Amino acid sequence: MASHLYGNYFSTRSQRVLFTLEELEYPYEWHSKDFARGEHKALPYVSEHHPFGKVPAFQDDHVKLFESRAICRYLVARKPGHLTPPFAGTSSASLVQGARFEQAASVEQSYFEPPLEKLGFELIFKK
Ligand SMILES: N[C@@H](CCC(=O)N[C@@H](CS)C(=O)NCC(=O)O)C(=O)O
Structure with missing residues (x-):
């Protein structure tokens, strides 16, 4: 099952996760959340992905995460390599x-x- 990143290209926190995914060559699908249309504040995104109505949010199989740094650390732990401390x-x-x-x-x-x-x-x- 592919992983999913919910974010916005202008969001530096989304970019933090995007850079990590690309650096690790971790397969993912991108789901853009349009701030102007309030898509990040709407149900079911808030109930299913981010209780504070922000980006980024991430899903990998049945693991759902929010907070960009936590997502990046999870990715690095999942795929040990050159980003591993x-x-x-x-x-x-x-x-x-x-x-x-x-x-x-x-x-x-x-x-x-x-x-x-x-x-x-x-x-x-x-x-
Ligand atoms: N500490 C959070 C911050 C998340 C955050 O504030 N995201 C911003 C974009 S960079 C956002 O969703 N802003 C839209 C809003 O607050 O309505 C993280 O690192 O993921």
């Missing part, structure tokens, strides 16, 4: 590498994306 095991070196990865991921989500989202809106989308 280079740590495993319980040695102290890999524990530190894992903690550094989580630290960087948290910095990106907490301190990088929020101001960048505001800047992107002001400088690009508002026009």
Whole structure:
């Protein structure tokens, strides 16, 4: 069964998942949600795919996910390869590498994306 990505090409969070799918050569079908028509706020999309009425949302067999970073991590775990973080095991070196990865991921989500989202809106989308 093919996987399905529900998103919008202008949505940077949809692009995050699209890049990961393409990079992994993971088979998927694209389902565009038109913001202007409110398709992401309509039933059955909200009840079946995204309870907050946002994009992206993803389905793989019976697994349904939303939140772009969670989807990307799921995809990388499903298809281990060049995107797999280079740590495993319980040695102290890999524990530190894992903690550094989580630290960087948290910095990106907490301190990088929020101001960048505001800047992107002001400088690009508002026009
Ligand atoms: N934390 C979520 C953010 C999802 C999100 O805010 N998506 C935006 C597009 S980038 C959206 O759906 N906006 C439409 C709306 O809020 O009505 C993720 O990473 O997936």
